[in-house]
Amino acid sequence: MNRRAALAAGTAVVGTALGGIVVGEYEGDTSPAVPPLSATGTLLEDTDRETTYYELGGGDDGPTGVIIGGVHGDEVNGYRAAEAILDWTLAKGSLIVVPWADVAAIRANSREGPDGDLNRKFPAGEEPKTELARALWNLIVDTQPEIVVDLHRSRGIFETHDRWVGQAIFPTATGDALEHAETLVQDLNDEIVPRTLRFHRFTVGNELGGNRPMIIHKVGADLGTAGYIVELTEFLLDLETQVDWTTLIAARLLGAHGIERVAADR
Amino acid sequence: MTSDWVDRYWQLAAGSGVWAVFGVLTLPFVAATVDVRLTTPLAGPGYVLFVGLTIVGERIVPQYKLVVYWVPFLVSCYLLSVVVAGIVRAMRD
Ligand SMILES: [Zn+2]
Numbered sequence: 282m283n284r285r286a287a288l289a290a291g292t293a294v295v296g297t298a299l300g301g302i303v304v305g306e307y308e309g310d311t312s313p314a315v316p317p318l319s320a321t322g323t324l325l326e327d328t329d330r331e332t333t334y335y336e337l338g339g340g341d342d343g344p345t346g347v348i349i350g351g352v353h354g355d356e357v358n359g360y361r362a363a364e365a366i367l368d369w370t371l372a373k374g375s376l377i378v379v380p381w382a383d384v385a386a387i388r389a390n391s392r393e394g395p396d397g398d399l400n401r402k403f404p405a406g407e408e409p410k411t412e413l414a415r416a417l418w419n420l421i422v423d424t425q426p427e428i429v430v431d432l433h434r435s436r437g438i439f440e441t442h443d444r445w446v447g448q449a450i451f452p453t454a455t456g457d458a459l460e461h462a463e464t465l466v467q468d469l470n471d472e473i474v475p476r477t478l479r480f481h482r483f484t485v486g487n488e489l490g491g492n493r494p495m496i497i498h499k500v501g502a503d504l505g506t507a508g509y510i511v512e513l514t515e516f517l518l519d520l521e522t523q524v525d526w527t528t529l530i531a532a533r534l535l536g537a538h539g540i541e542r543v544a545a546d547r
Numbered sequence: 548m549t550s551d552w553v554d555r556y557w558q559l560a561a562g563s564g565v566w567a568v569f570g571v572l573t574l575p576f577v578a579a580t581v582d583v584r585l586t587t588p589l590a591g592p593g594y595v596l597f598v599g600l601t602i603v604g605e606r607i608v609p610q611y612k613l614v615v616y617w618v619p620f621l622v623s624c625y626l627l628s629v630v631v632a633g634i635v636r637a638m639r640d
Contacts, residue, residue, distance in 0.1 A: 436613060441598065442605050475586035478579065480598045516613050517597065522583040 324379070324416040330394070334379040334420065338371030344427035344539045348378045348531055349417070349496065352400050352431060354386025354393070357520060358513050359432035362527035374540030377424050382417060400431075405491030405502035421500065428538040429500045429508040430531050434523060437516050441480050447514025450530070451486035453501025458509060459488055461537040465530065473526060481518065486510070509534055564632035565625075572596075572624045596623060 320336040339345075350363030363380035381387050386394035394413070396402070402414035409418045421429060437445030450466055452458035466483040474482050489495070489510065491502025500508035511530050513523045532542060559565075576593025579586040597620050601613050 437601065437605065441602060442613075444605070444609065475579070475583065477586050477588050477591045477594060478583070480594075516601070517580045517594070519580065519582055 322420075324420065325413060328412075330383075330385060330413045332379065332381050332384045334377060335367055336375065336377055337367070337369060338373075338375035338540075340371075340375075341373060343374035345375045345377065345424055346535050346538060346540045347421055347424055347426045347429040348376060348535075349382050349429070349431045350379070351381040351383055351387050352496065353398070353433060354383055354388070355390050356392075356432075356434045358434045358515075358523035358527045359511075360387060361520075361524040362432055362531060365524065365528045366531060370543040372541045372543045374427075374535075374538075376535070376540060377420065377426070379417065379420070383413065400495045402494060403496050403499040404494040405499050409499075410494070417496070418499070421496075422504070426504075426506055428535065428540070429497060429506060430534055431495075431497050431508070431510050432527050432531065433510060434513040434515055434527075436514070438480055438514050439484055439486060439512065442516075445514070445516075446486065446512045447516060448481055449484045449486040449512050450534075451489055451497070451510040451512070453497060453506070453508040454488040454490040455501045455505050456507045458501075458507040459485070461507070461534065462509065465533050465537070468533065469526075469530070473529070478517075481514070486512070507538060559633055559636070560629060562632060562636075564635060565628045568628035568631045569624055572627065573621070593620075593624065596620065596627075 322334050322336070323331060324334060325331050348363055348366055349359075351360035353359070360380050363378055366376070366378055367380065369376075383394040383399045386392065386399070392398065396411045396413065399411075399414060399417075402410035403418065404410070409415045435445045435447035436442075438447045439445065439449035450462045452462040462485045466485050470482045489498045489501050489508070491498045495510070497508040497510045500506050511527060511534075513527050515523065535541070571589070572593050575587050575589035576597065579590040579594065597616060600616050600619055600623065604611065604616060604619075
């Protein structure tokens with residue numbers, strides 16, 4: 282089975298599991314270029330939490346990044362952007378992509394899976410709280426990443442609406458994540474957010490240092506690795522734009538850490 | 548009640564001027580929410596009004612999803628349109 286056939290087989294399984302939510306992205310793909318996926322793997326195989334992850338690039342000894350989507354099952358932009366990244370060809374470095382972290386939550390189109398909110402199962406300095414959280418964490422640790430990016434969206438906008446965190450990038454306190462987040466936010470506001478939509482300008486959120494049991498908090502606290510929570514918003518922003526911006530943000534953050542895609546891809 | 552009276556209030560509440568202002572307030576903003584690439588400066592007033600309603604509303608009734616704000620938004624736009632069209636009409640008369 283060649284890579285492409287392996288990919289098709291892998292996504293067919295996931296697509297069925299998700300009731301066709303995601304499968305369309307790949308099955309109809311008639312692009313002549315073979316997707317540069319070098320491998321796929323499975324977390325919690327043969328369980329109802331089973332999910333596929335993908336390895337891209339790896340042709341050089343450059344840095345490795347981890348991209349996570351679908352930690353919250355109703356945050357469609359996150360897993361759609363992660364799916365888009367599966368089509369990338371990398372010029373430098375390599376990537377592990379987990380597009381559908383909480384498959385059960387995605388299937389139900391709800392924030393939480395049967396074990397609750399996946400992004401509250403990662404206390405710093407302790408074992409993750411569920412089997413799925415442990416599997417995901419082990420994958421991250423085994424990857425020895427230079428950067429981990431977790432893709433989300435929020436109901437409202439950070440600092441505009443009291444309780445919501447949309448349109449913000451939350452960097453770990455580790456390394457130069459804050460600096461990269463600041464540069465990125467400025468570029469996004471200059472380049473892609475229309476001036477009229479002033480409340481939708483991106484901001485840098487608070488630094489993540491391990492005081493909350495979230496994946497990226499734990500990445501910063503336990504691994505000392507740069508990590509970012511990317512938060513878009515569903516507020517007044519169409520889904521295609523949410524996905525495009527999420528994908529662009531992931532590309533820029535990865536680029537800042539030396540993982541670059543081939544420009545001709547898109 | 549004379550038909551003249553009815554006609555006068557009908558003009559005030561639903562005359563073409565009212566709907567013209569209503570369209571200017573809502574249409575460019577709706578376009579921006581359908582596809583962000585359709586955003587123009589004309590979307591600004593509707594955008595600020597909508598965001599303003601949600602900022603206030605989130606403090607009072609935080610349990611509601613933000614899509615419900617389309618209702619008070621459209622009502623507010625209508626009332627604003629009646630006022631603006633009424634002022635224009637009064638200045639012309
Ligand atoms: Zn989320």
